[in-house]
Amino acid sequence: MKIEEMNFEESIKKLEEIVKKLEDENISLEESMKNFEMGIKLSSSCLKKLNEAEGKIEKLTRSEDGKLIAKELDLEEEN
Amino acid sequence: MKDYRILKTKVYTVSELNQEIRKNLESGYPDVWIEGEVSNFYFHEKKHMYFDLKDESSKIKVVMFRHSNKDLLFEIEEGLHILINGYVSAYEKRGEYQVIALRARPVGRGALILAFEQLKARLEKKGYFKHEHKKKIPVLPGRIGLVTSTGGSVIRDIILVLKERFDNFHLIARNVNVQGATSSDEVCDAIDDLCEYGVDVIILARGGGSLEDLWAFNTEKVADKIYKCPIPLISAIGHETDYTISDFVADKRAATPSVAGEVVILNKKEMINSLRIINRRIRSLVQSRINIYSKEAAFLIKRRIFLKSETLLGRFIQNTGELKIRLLGSKEKLIGARKNKVVDLCKIVDRRNIIKRIYINRIALKTLDMKLFFVIKNYISRNKNKLKNLLGKIGERNPSAVIKRGFALLYGIPGNESIKGIKDAKINQKIKVLLKDGILKVKVFDKINKKLELGLKDEN
Numbered sequence: 001m002k003i004e005e006m007n008f009e010e011s012i013k014k015l016e017e018i019v020k021k022l023e024d025e026n027i028s029l030e031e032s033m034k035n036f037e038m039g040i041k042l043s044s045s046c047l048k049k050l051n052e053a054e055g056k057i058e059k060l061t062r063s064e065d066g067k068l069i070a071k072e073l074d075l076e077e078e079n
Numbered sequence: 080m081k082d083y084r085i086l087k088t089k090v091y092t093v094s095e096l097n098q099e100i101r102k103n104l105e106s107g108y109p110d111v112w113i114e115g116e117v118s119n120f121y122f123h124e125k126k127h128m129y130f131d132l133k134d135e136s137s138k139i140k141v142v143m144f145r146h147s148n149k150d151l152l153f154e155i156e157e158g159l160h161i162l163i164n165g166y167v168s169a170y171e172k173r174g175e176y177q178v179i180a181l182r183a184r185p186v187g188r189g190a191l192i193l194a195f196e197q198l199k200a201r202l203e204k205k206g207y208f209k210h211e212h213k214k215k216i217p218v219l220p221g222r223i224g225l226v227t228s229t230g231g232s233v234i235r236d237i238i239l240v241l242k243e244r245f246d247n248f249h250l251i252a253r254n255v256n257v258q259g260a261t262s263s264d265e266v267c268d269a270i271d272d273l274c275e276y277g278v279d280v281i282i283l284a285r286g287g288g289s290l291e292d293l294w295a296f297n298t299e300k301v302a303d304k305i306y307k308c309p310i311p312l313i314s315a316i317g318h319e320t321d322y323t324i325s326d327f328v329a330d331k332r333a334a335t336p337s338v339a340g341e342v343v344i345l346n347k348k349e350m351i352n353s354l355r356i357i358n359r360r361i362r363s364l365v366q367s368r369i370n371i372y373s374k375e376a377a378f379l380i381k382r383r384i385f386l387k388s389e390t391l392l393g394r395f396i397q398n399t400g401e402l403k404i405r406l407l408g409s410k411e412k413l414i415g416a417r418k419n420k421v422v423d424l425c426k427i428v429d430r431r432n433i434i435k436r437i438y439i440n441r442i443a444l445k446t447l448d449m450k451l452f453f454v455i456k457n458y459i460s461r462n463k464n465k466l467k468n469l470l471g472k473i474g475e476r477n478p479s480a481v482i483k484r485g486f487a488l489l490y491g492i493p494g495n496e497s498i499k500g501i502k503d504a505k506i507n508q509k510i511k512v513l514l515k516d517g518i519l520k521v522k523v524f525d526k527i528n529k530k531l532e533l534g535l536k537d538e539n
Contacts, residue, residue: 053249075229
């Protein structure tokens with residue numbers, strides 16, 4: 001699976017696998033370099049994912065024509 | 080037999096008598112309370128209930144019609160000890176008397192508790208609480224759906240916790256009445272709306288309250304909706320000690336709404352930290368591996384051919400140096416000799432010629448100097464070529480040079496794993512053969528287990 005296609009959980013799981021592989025002393029140099037590259041790429045893509053979400057608090061309502069719409073939620077107004 | 084007509088007594092038809100008995104019973108027992116154990120329960124087409132109430136020595140027929148039983152919270156079932164209220168009547172068609180129950184309640188415990196236990200047992204039997212049905216809560220949900228009263232304090236608590244843990248979360252709240260007659264229907268609609276709009280996880284939240292207050296979350300409707308909800312759902316109803324049916328059906332129970340905030344999203348700071356730790360661990364693991372290999376390489380270089388080539392190299396370097404010194408020395412000697420000659424000549428030759436002689440000698444010296452320079456330069460460059468050859472030979476130890484010498488490297492297709500021995504390849508497996516001028520793709524058709532002995536000892 002490509003790094004871009006992995007979700008956060010899969011990436012974390014893969015990272016754990018990579019660390020485990022790298023801890024194995026019998027791994028070849030070639031293999032360890034491959035895993036190293038993958039690991040660095042994965043950890044930076046995870047960091048990116050942690051920061052890329054946009055912070056929003058919305059309220060879901062149905063408009064008159066039956067469509068669902070999310071509007072910004074004002075807690076003061078709700079009270 | 081006497082003719083009964085002569086006796087002038089009233090003669091009933093069966094229907095007439097049954098009707099009169101019914102009327103008498105209804106006026107004689109218009110409002111009775113009866114306690115007993117349910118037996119022979121029959122729920123006709125899920126409309127009318129027919130059962131007997133009995134004690135140790137006697138029993139009575141009971142009917143509870145649809146309009147009376149439709150609002151019962153608990154289920155009347157075999158063996159249940161209940162108290163009913165109604166009136167006594169007769170079923171004229173059969174000439175049977177019976178109690179028409181208008182109300183019923185369990186004896187010994189509250190109707191709500193009983194209803195809760197009954198629903199819980201029934202859903203458990205249906206497999207609604209089974210672990211294998213529980214969906215995993217995503218670690219990093221993009222959109223968090225929340226079903227609660229948006230005017231309440233619960234939503235504020237949740238937002239506070241979320242902000243603490245993950246500053247850039249996306250929450251989509253869907254307002255519902257969390258108690259009251261319409262509550263359970265509203266909760267079901269809200270779950271549907273959030274599923275339709277598209278969220279990664281749903282939180283069902285409500286603050287603490289009595290069993291009655293929390294009732295919407297103890298209904299079969301809501302339980303069904305949660306069970307069939309395709310999106311992972313967290314139930315966060317009431318205080319830690321409150322358990323609702325929705326808690327059991329949900330993919331995860333959070334003890335309080337605030338806990339739901341903690342459950343639904345990871346702590347960003349902690350996560351960034353652990354990612355950094357993983358990153359550092361990977362780097363240090365690879366670094367230590369490189370160190371080990373460097374040490375091995377250093378050790379290898381000191382062996383055999385490498386050692387030999389080092390001595391050879393050293394000898395060349397030494398030779399070049401010595402030669403340079405020797406040449407330079409002879410140059411000094413030559414110049415010195417000339418100088419002496421000039422001095423001698425000066426003594427002999429006419430003073431008028433001296434300047435001219437000196438000039439000529441200077442040119443001669445310069446030419447000599449140039450010649451010497453070229454001799455040295457040539458020598459050094461010749462030795463440089465020898466050095467290069469030697470370094471080239473050392474270079475042949477690396478794989479690409481090995482290929483240039485006519486050897487091949489094998490890699491499996493598609494894994495690209497290096498094939499070092501026959502155990503690494505399977506019959507019919509495709510293999511890439513790397514040669515100096517290109518790649519051959521071949522298929523393994525046989526394996527012969529025989530070790531190659533020629534020259535291998537020296538190589539390894």
